[in-house]
Amino acid sequence: MENSQYRKKVTANGLAEKKLAGQKITMLTAYDHPTAKLLDDVGVDVILVGDSLGMVVLGYESTLPVTMQDMLHHCKAVSRGARNSLLVGDMPFLSYQVSIPEAVQNAGRLMAEGGMGAVKLEGGRERLETIKAIVAAGIPVMGHIGLTPQSVHKFGGYKPRGKSATEAARIVEDALLLQEGGCFALVLESIPTEVAELISHRLDIPVIGIGAGLSCDGQVLVIHDALGLTDTYQPKFTKRFVDSSALLRQGVRNYLDDVQNGLFPSENHTVHMNPAEFDEFRKMVG
16 A cells, blocks of 8 residues: 555654554655655655664674764655654664763764754663663654564573563563663564563553554564565575565566667667767767
């Protein structure tokens, strides 16, 4: 369906209203202008400029090398392409962990320079005071707990979180703390569906899942995973809704064939001079 029902600008309050109404929230990543425009035109609620760009766009093995300059560059591009979707920018590694004042400043840069409508950062109770300070500065914050990619080395890889009763209970506690700290929404990544369902029911704010089951208030995926834009390994919780990689490869092969066989450009793709101008041109150049 096209965006007839999404012509109104999506806001944090609007997401809360969708949760109350039992309407699922849609969220996808984008890292450039044309992708952002496409998602906005189709009617995606939230566009996340994720630090996942480090892996799917910049070729890094993790999100850790992504800098504030990287994020600002891509946030600016996305903000020029989307009008109606709520834009959320990831705070990259070490942009909010060093000090609270620095965290507030960096969050403000994603808003003022990057054109974002909100920021997202990873962590539970250990980030509570930072979140409170950012919210106090007038910046909407989306939380992110469960599997937190920036802590990949701490947890020994991209493993699901909350599979033990003790860890699951801690995640629930963190979710409640982040809500109390002022987060307007929460991302739950790679946790058991039973835990995500409980959190979604207990929290007043929207809960958006990625690998957290069907009971969340919404879902988020990396656009490259959802559209099959890469041939790399995909986690269990992702789904290819179309195999764009195969389509793009075929398009490139068609281009190669046409060029190599003298079929492109054809007459339809060619510009000609006016005959009189061409005669004059030949006289001028001999």
